[in-house]
Amino acid sequence: MRALLAGFAAALLVTFSQPAAIAQPREGFGDLAERLSPAVVNISAAQRMRADASLPTFPPGSPLERFNDLLGDNPRVANSLGSGFIFDPSGLVVTNNHVIEEADEVEVVFTDGRTLPADIVGVDPATDLAVLRIRGDGEFPYVEFGDSDAARVGDWVIAIGNPFGLGGSLTAGVISARGREIGGRYDDYLQTDVAINRGNSGGPLFDMDGRVVGVNTAIFSPTGASVGISFSIPSTIAEPVVRQLARFGETRRGWLGVNVQAVTADTAEALGLSSPRGAIISRVDPDGPAYAAGIERGDLILAFNGEVVPDDRRLPRMVADTPVGSRVSVDVLRRGEPLTLEVEVARLDEPEAAPPRPVGAEAETPGVTPSSRTLFGLTLAPITDALRRTHRLHPDARGLVVTAVEPGSDAAGKARVGDVVEEIAWTPVTTVEEAREIARTAAGESGRPVLFSLNRQGQFILQSLRP
Template sequence: MQVTEARGRALGTLMLAALCASIGGALPSFAQTRGPQSVAPVAEGLIEAVVNISTSQAIKGPQGLPLPSVPKGSPYHEYFDEFFDNKNGRSAPDRMVSSLGSGFIVDGKEGIIVTNNHVIDGAEEIQINLHDGSKLKAELLGKDTKTDIAILKVTPKTPLKAVRFGSSAAIRVGDWVMAIGNPFGLGGSVTLGIISAKARNINSGPYDDYLQTDASINKGNSGGPLFNMDGEVVGVNTAIISPTGGSIGIGFAVPADTVAPVVQQLRQYHEVRRGWLGVKIQSVSEEIATALGIPESSGALVAAITPDGPAAKGGVNAGDVIMRFDGEDVNSMRSLPRLVARAPIDKTVPVEVLRKGERKTLQVTVGRLTDDEEKTLGGDDKPAPGGAEVLGLKLSPLTEALRSKYGLDAGVKGAIVDGVDPKSPAAASIKPGDVIVQAANEPVAGPQDVARRIDAIKKSSRKSMMLEVEDAKGGHRFVSVPVE
């Protein structure tokens, strides 16, 4: 049936009126605003501070395919070498390769630019292409491979447009963010999205704490800023997950709360000086949390203490669970290294630990992390005299013969595991040669101490017990084993 234009308008008016009546007489927002609110006012004030970074470096030329040999003395030998540039075994010449990335200006007067370390890594020349098309040579002031952050310096004739850092801790999942990049030197490009997740660990380094966003981050956008709707930098766009190389809505940015102190230290020292606590830690699993009586699997369990380190001097013990550091909650094992790393060196901070069911606040003076310190973060079926067989473990006193058998130092104390029933629950986490040094947070002098702790745990109606175990290499770990 044919509908005239006038009739069509009339039908449209009736339908709109019916829609209004169905929702209480109010027009829906999309009918009033013609789409979402524009972010143009925010972008216009920021885009000049985002730059394109062009780098070049020389790499060795390819060797190419093997060339046929011509006997020396042949009348064509000289011409052959000259044609293939292979005289005296010369290889192909080095070739220059270029790469492009993005960055942003944080100090327009001094000409300080922040970008990713992987954007400028290995570069022999760095050129900054500004939004207005002008170009400046840049020098590298400092870099931090662990957070993938680098800062560059240019010498501008007049102050440049700069942006400031905001709080990445304050931003919430679902908040709008805007990514600006200058990937090909053609000018800034703007993409919009939300924060999809926080505290993402993508196994790229020891301080992973990424913001995840669906704002498009494409090739060449690495090193560009991620802004909140107040125009503050809340992250540095760093990585994407994509099978094609283009954005599929999974991008990651280094949080501003991580970047800002790194930038400050690189400007001041040309290196990053991180705090150090001197502990080896492990996650608090649900089993260990049950054994400790912790209602939530949070905090960082101290597996070992560095002798004479800051934690040891401050009274932290192996077996403590660090719940708060310098006034901030330790929500997981991975969060503690980040909190300690950004703490000022030589500052005395409160450290709240859970010890034997009680919370204690200790005062610890933060040390400085060095490379060396960072790298450290079956037999007879019958028990020996004084031994015990519990939980499928054959425990024996530490004799010289057993120390020699398992390569244990003279200073190791506890009950040695000289056999494990493969069908026992403990077999998954304990092996022959391990030494139980603590049981239920109490020191172990021998096998009978372990047996007594197990009896006490059973009488308390708890279903598991935590053991501190030391291996032949001096490594400490905590395991939770069922006692039923």
């Protein structure tokens, strides 16, 4: 393989007289590894699983007595391995929530071989982050958060972690892309080509100054091993969550009580904007602070608390990062007229939600049930417990699940399997029959487009579909 690659590279040199060279650090990453590795730890999480008390046990002295650990009162232990890093000298550790989820015991293992127990301080399933506190005296080596907003595509980054239980492993690469979404409510992942494998979850992604710019969380892989596409939670999202977990043991996010959608190029032109920006309000919760402040469906939010809203994905983060109880200004465009409203940010009531589906692990689409029907290219079915688990539906989702999208239909590319149709033509739907009737009436004899309100993993999207 190495010879084949060398031959391919030689062929490229013949074809291109001046090949582009990738600038690499002259001194390698040795100095960074020595300085940073002591603050990176391996995470061992154990879940004690009690066996069924109704199962028989073998008598003392029996050759099969050793199997009582599996069948009797003694628990069987399920272990999971991951990575983490100390961000405070008192022994506070960051890792992924999915690494320690449902764990009864957690231990951290240092590069020098020391193993110390740790307590779970707080978790946040929405961002898949968790904070632990090491049980031990004295100060611990630690690393600091950096500014992921300053990280550019092409910048060098390194990861240190525990892939496949091989602690202290360092891999390097570059940032491949920014702003990736993989199915979470606050997604804005950094994509890298750094080799990340099972066991790297929760570990740090460092810039060349040795600051944490990301928390390694997921990979895209059809095989389960690294193929050069990995995702890290940027530090600008992770650090505020981590600080709240460390201080309160929970997150305290701001809440407006609105659903938003993107401003397309066509919409921007129709609104008289020079380019797409801001977020369109697609729904206002009548019990939320936005409703009390006079924000209406169809309003275009251009600025929040004096800060420009670049797009619909940024607004939820801006609101979530606002201290609860703050009174802030909201600049909106309503039917072409600019308005400034004042709203008091409330606290988001967050349900116990499952973390985002692992990348590369596509859920199986269940068979179409007898109550499923095709509508505007969408195969719809009422929500059941099985469908909720299969598609990891948002806990608040209410309506009809999209179980298939007809290729070549107008819905192809606009809706996805796992979306929940909550409203059609601004009318809530709960059965396929009423959805069909509402859509038929809204489309009329001319077959005009009909607005579908979709819940996609907690993100609400307004799409116009043609019959």
